[in-house]
Amino acid sequence: MKLSGWGQYPTAQAESRVVHSKRKVSELLAETQSAHLIPRGLGRSYGDSALAEQILNTQHLNHFMAFDPSTGEISCAAGVSFAELLEIFVPRGWFLPVTPGTKFVTVGGAIASDVHGKNHHLDGCFSQHVLSIKLALASGEIIDCSPSEHPELFHATCGGMGLTGVILQATFRLLPIESALIEERSYKTKNLAETLELFEEHEASTYSVAWIDCLSTGDKLGRSLLMLGEHATRGELEAHKNSKLNVPINMPNLLLNRYSIQAFNTLYYHKQTQTHAQRSVHYEPYFYPLDGIHNWNRLYGKNGFTQYQFVLPKEAGLEGMTRILKEIAQSKRGSFLAVLKAFGAANENYLSFPTEGYTLALDFKIDAALFPFLEELDHIVLDYGGRLYLTKDARMSETTFKQSYPLWETFQEVRTRYGADQVFNSLQSQRLGL
Amino acid sequence: MKNILVIGATSAIAEQTIRLYAKQNTNLYLLGRDEEKLQAIAQDAQIRGAESASFHVLDFNNFDRHPKVLEAAFAKLGTIDLVLIAHGSLPNQQACEESVETTLRELNTNAISGIALLTLIANQMEMQGCGTIAVITSVAGDRGRQSNYVYGAAKGMLSIFLQGLRNRLFKKGVHVLDIKPGFVDTPMTAEFKKGPLWAKPETIAKQIVKAVERRKNTLYTPWFWSIIMLIIRNIPEVVFKKLKL
Numbered sequence: 001m002k003l004s005g006w007g008q009y010p011t012a013q014a015e016s017r018v019v020h021s022k023r024k025v026s027e028l029l030a031e032t033q034s035a036h037l038i039p040r041g042l043g044r045s046y047g048d049s050a051l052a053e054q055i056l057n058t059q060h061l062n063h064f065m066a067f068d069p070s071t072g073e074i075s076c077a078a079g080v081s082f083a084e085l086l087e088i089f090v091p092r093g094w095f096l097p098v099t100p101g102t103k104f105v106t107v108g109g110a111i112a113s114d115v116h117g118k119n120h121h122l123d124g125c126f127s128q129h130v131l132s133i134k135l136a137l138a139s140g141e142i143i144d145c146s147p148s149e150h151p152e153l154f155h156a157t158c159g160g161m162g163l164t165g166v167i168l169q170a171t172f173r174l175l176p177i178e179s180a181l182i183e184e185r186s187y188k189t190k191n192l193a194e195t196l197e198l199f200e201e202h203e204a205s206t207y208s209v210a211w212i213d214c215l216s217t218g219d220k221l222g223r224s225l226l227m228l229g230e231h232a233t234r235g236e237l238e239a240h241k242n243s244k245l246n247v248p249i250n251m252p253n254l255l256l257n258r259y260s261i262q263a264f265n266t267l268y269y270h271k272q273t274q275t276h277a278q279r280s281v282h283y284e285p286y287f288y289p290l291d292g293i294h295n296w297n298r299l300y301g302k303n304g305f306t307q308y309q310f311v312l313p314k315e316a317g318l319e320g321m322t323r324i325l326k327e328i329a330q331s332k333r334g335s336f337l338a339v340l341k342a343f344g345a346a347n348e349n350y351l352s353f354p355t356e357g358y359t360l361a362l363d364f365k366i367d368a369a370l371f372p373f374l375e376e377l378d379h380i381v382l383d384y385g386g387r388l389y390l391t392k393d394a395r396m397s398e399t400t401f402k403q404s405y406p407l408w409e410t411f412q413e414v415r416t417r418y419g420a421d422q423v424f425n426s427l428q429s430q431r432l433g434l
Numbered sequence: 435m436k437n438i439l440v441i442g443a444t445s446a447i448a449e450q451t452i453r454l455y456a457k458q459n460t461n462l463y464l465l466g467r468d469e470e471k472l473q474a475i476a477q478d479a480q481i482r483g484a485e486s487a488s489f490h491v492l493d494f495n496n497f498d499r500h501p502k503v504l505e506a507a508f509a510k511l512g513t514i515d516l517v518l519i520a521h522g523s524l525p526n527q528q529a530c531e532e533s534v535e536t537t538l539r540e541l542n543t544n545a546i547s548g549i550a551l552l553t554l555i556a557n558q559m560e561m562q563g564c565g566t567i568a569v570i571t572s573v574a575g576d577r578g579r580q581s582n583y584v585y586g587a588a589k590g591m592l593s594i595f596l597q598g599l600r601n602r603l604f605k606k607g608v609h610v611l612d613i614k615p616g617f618v619d620t621p622m623t624a625e626f627k628k629g630p631l632w633a634k635p636e637t638i639a640k641q642i643v644k645a646v647e648r649r650k651n652t653l654y655t656p657w658f659w660s661i662i663m664l665i666i667r668n669i670p671e672v673v674f675k676k677l678k679l
Contacts, residue, residue: 020621021471063474064481074481088457088482 006297007046009304009366016055022168030140038426039166041106046307047394048427049161058108072174078108078167090239094174097129103288108167113391114159114352118207121344127158134169138423156414159352161390163429164420179235182286185228188275192222199342206230213269214338215262217329240284246294253301261334300365307392309361316384317358335362350411353389398433436460437511442521444471446620450639456482463507464489494521494547504554513562517555519569524622530584537584544588549595559608566646568611576663579679612652616659
């Protein structure tokens, strides 16, 4: 069958095998002849990281194994989705310790991408709340790893893009909450400097993220809406409802163009009239605004899009961001949503994306001139010592990757030691020379 | 609170149905062949909210063990609100044509074992005078077709048995639901090419829960199968026998 990531670029022929039990995964790995096999959950990584000749679909590995209501410690199979976790545990007063911008990801995928959320500056990545994982190795053997047991395998697997083995099960800690609501405070800023200052000023806020109007220029460059959030202490523990909105087919390529994107950005910036606003909002629209429209990726048309997410070190923040935002504004390639966030310190995982500094994520529709433009941005990012997020990537070069992920050799060593390089390879890993 | 007995609990449709009932504070008693899977499903159901979830291993073609195992289930659950029978297999039609033994085994798995269990369950339910018996049969039981008539005959037998049972138990306050799914994407049908008519077990499970609540007699699921089967049932045999179905 033809498969692609969330960005619908690239697409590839793949043979997909659905597995229903840990035993089946082991059996399949023991007998597979393929050297191009990759596990795949809900297919929400954007580019080619979950594409290969043979796909091992883990969505049906979705049992819960244990839950301790006194500590919030939960063990579940890798195919359990964040949406399902929230549905079951929010009513009992528990929330995800870290969540990305969509709840349609699996636990296994979240670990393989080592996802971060709006609380990264305080709470780190998802893997930092994981106590242990069960991993099926290339041989089919199943082993436990954690920060203390086979630590090198644990640090390679968290953020390892499925290239070390098949994550079967994980134990992690949920976060206690008293309400499903988030107390949101938002600030309207005039420019990038003010935005970055506000991030600093509010670094004690549990959640923080800014939406940038990436088409504004001059002294308005980088004007933003900064949104802070805290779990409310009042309000009901009500889980989200499933949205019925759907984009049934790919939209015409022209739907999202320079003018519609500029109009949207201007409207979005001006939707808040005061410079400071406050409201209580359910976690669903706060964390997952785009989950309300199923298949929103089809808005970009059948040629697809790519999300360009990079991080720059803190000291390079204002200067580097300014340079990149200028390039983007000049190119007139607006992004529908551009999201800025301050990261806290990096963790020990070899390929985890976040490092202390600022990250910006932009969606770009694929067209002939896009990749040369992104190459230019890559150079700026590398100049400032930054890097790109593998989960969003569909096109970076091997050189860019190896230069910006200095621990790639350690990662590769661990992979070789466990024979993973002989079996687990995605289109992305081949492109990146892993 | 609801007390539910699930037979063939490791089938994909049964498991999804169990998950939905688990959210409603139910007491579950699960029967199936594979102990490891049963244990995983019972544990999962408890974490999802079931008040209790017990299980017992039973090979349904081992008829001699039925009475004892069912007695234990009845004793554990007390008054039973729902019995869901979901076990079955998808025979290879070709293999059945070549072997009497295979044909008889498939008939046992897909019809006779269910009827044996239902005979005992019906008496128990009649005695308690309430509750629902829900059995997963198949749209294949509506008309024999060359591609899978052994399976069709077994499911059809089960459906006719259920009609009679419904008729008998109606005045005793026991409801009988015949669930007829179309193509469902489960491990049982892993080898098939999937098309637009295929449904997920989650979808089927939701409709089962609804049909039990509304005391439906027959549930074609997803709904469009009621139309497809209406047409298929009404094609004259002189024409039907020439079709490749």
